[in-house]
Amino acid sequence: MSQHPQPTAAIRAVPATTPFVAPEELARRVGRSSLVRLGANESAFGPSPLAIAAMQAAVPMVSIYGDPESVDLRTALAARHNCTIENIVVGSGVDELLGLICRTYGALGDPVLMSHGSYATFAFQVIGHGLDLITVPPFSDGSVDIEAMLARAREIQPKIVYLANPDNPSGSFVDADAVARLRDGLPPDTLFVLDEAYAHFVTSGTLLPEGIDERTIRLHTFSKAYGMAGARIGYALASREAIATFQKIRNHFGVNRTAQIGALAALDDQAFVQHVVAEVARGREEYHAFGKRIGVRTLPSQTNFVCFEIGTRQAAEAMMHGLLERGVFVRKPGEPPINGYIRVTVGTPEERALFYEHFAAALDALRERVS
Ligand SMILES: *Cc1c(COP(=O)(O)O)cnc(C)c1O
Numbered sequence: 001m002s003q004h005p006q007p008t009a010a011i012r013a014v015p016a017t018t019p020f021v022a023p024e025e026l027a028r029r030v031g032r033s034s035l036v037r038l039g040a041n042e043s044a045f046g047p048s049p050l051a052i053a054a055m056q057a058a059v060p061m062v063s064i065y066g067d068p069e070s071v072d073l074r075t076a077l078a079a080r081h082n083c084t085i086e087n088i089v090v091g092s093g094v095d096e097l098l099g100l101i102c103r104t105y106g107a108l109g110d111p112v113l114m115s116h117g118s119y120a121t122f123a124f125q126v127i128g129h130g131l132d133l134i135t136v137p138p139f140s141d142g143s144v145d146i147e148a149m150l151a152r153a154r155e156i157q158p159k160i161v162y163l164a165n166p167d168n169p170s171g172s173f174v175d176a177d178a179v180a181r182l183r184d185g186l187p188p189d190t191l192f193v194l195d196e197a198y199a200h201f202v203t204s205g206t207l208l209p210e211g212i213d214e215r216t217i218r219l220h221t222f223s224k225a226y227g228m229a230g231a232r233i234g235y236a237l238a239s240r241e242a243i244a245t246f247q248k249i250r251n252h253f254g255v256n257r258t259a260q261i262g263a264l265a266a267l268d269d270q271a272f273v274q275h276v277v278a279e280v281a282r283g284r285e286e287y288h289a290f291g292k293r294i295g296v297r298t299l300p301s302q303t304n305f306v307c308f309e310i311g312t313r314q315a316a317e318a319m320m321h322g323l324l325e326r327g328v329f330v331r332k333p334g335e336p337p338i339n340g341y342i343r344v345t346v347g348t349p350e351e352r353a354l355f356y357e358h359f360a361a362a363l364d365a366l367r368e369r370v371s
Pocket residue numbers: 041092093094095096119164167168195197220221222223224229232233234
């Protein structure tokens with residue numbers, strides 16, 4: 001036995017993976033100082049000018065901690081979501097809250113269910129907490145098979161069922177009645193985690209109605225439509241009991257004060273959010289039209305990104321690298337059946353124009369190589 005301190009056996013068994021290689025690292029690898037960032041689903045349209053002003057004004061006071069209870073922000077959120085502040089916990093992004101949920105509800109080896117290939121960071125958190133990740137194959141377009149999820153949940157009685165809706169990386173969306181059918185059909189002691197990071201971008205279809213229930217945690221973020229990914233702030237809506245439990249063990253000062261202030265200001269500028277949503281919807285349509293024009297299939301999307309079909313997994317990886325070498329950062333779904341696609345965030349009109357140019361060139365190079 002080794003003489004130096006060792007992590008626990010469960011942690012030693014965790015594979016050394018990260019959910020995503022960062023664009024900064026990718027840029028270093030290809031010797032570039034920056035990339036056209038269309039790979040992380042960040043907002044190309046920035047934060048609200050009100051949020052920027054509020055955060056700028058707040059910076060000199062960064063010497064003090066933020067309110068660990070985030071009461072101002074939770075009060076504003078409670079009004080928006082028609083609940084009380086006892087139904088809300090704020091975290092440094094949904095990603096942190098996903099970890100907190102795994103830590104709170106999962107014991108070592110407990111089964112956790114998700115659609116195969118859905119949000120990689122959730123899978124990363126499940127594995128990192130020593131839980132047993134079990135997946136259900138999605139449909140051929142990557143969309144979630146709700147009936148299969150339900151059947152599997154009844155079979156394995158998971159501690160947690162996770163659904164990203166809209167889904168990342170497919171971009172697909174499940175209508176409210178199907179989500180409710182899944183929620184209502186789960187075993188009584190299964191926690192339903194509904195990740196609604198892209199909820200703002202749903203333009204056709206219905207979200208689950210607002211409302212707190214004992215078995216559901218709904219997650220929202222300021223990283224996408226609000227354009228504040230770098231501020232690291234998101235929140236969960238859940239029962240008082242669940243929130244009180246998180247209160248006991250969460251990273252008490254884990255949300256930075258500037259982000260709290262920025263988020264509060266961002267909530268007050270819904271006109272800006274509507275502008276972003278409209279810009280994203282336009283960009284999405286443009287991506288589909290571009291795909292059609294050059295004979296590349298795209299997947300329907302209710303998010304701020306679109307998946308383009310390249311071919312095999314190897315071809316999609318070559319495409320991703322080809323774009324990277326041309327200075328364009330995109331990602332690709334890691335798992336079948338959509339691992340032959342690349343996933344492209346809706347950029348500004350200028351970024352989209354650059355993408356079309358480089359995509360066409362990279363596609364030509366790819367076709368030349370295989371022919
Ligand atoms: C982007 C994204 C999030 C956001 O995570 P943050 O930690 O709040 O930035 C959460 N879930 C999904 C499915 C996402 O794609």
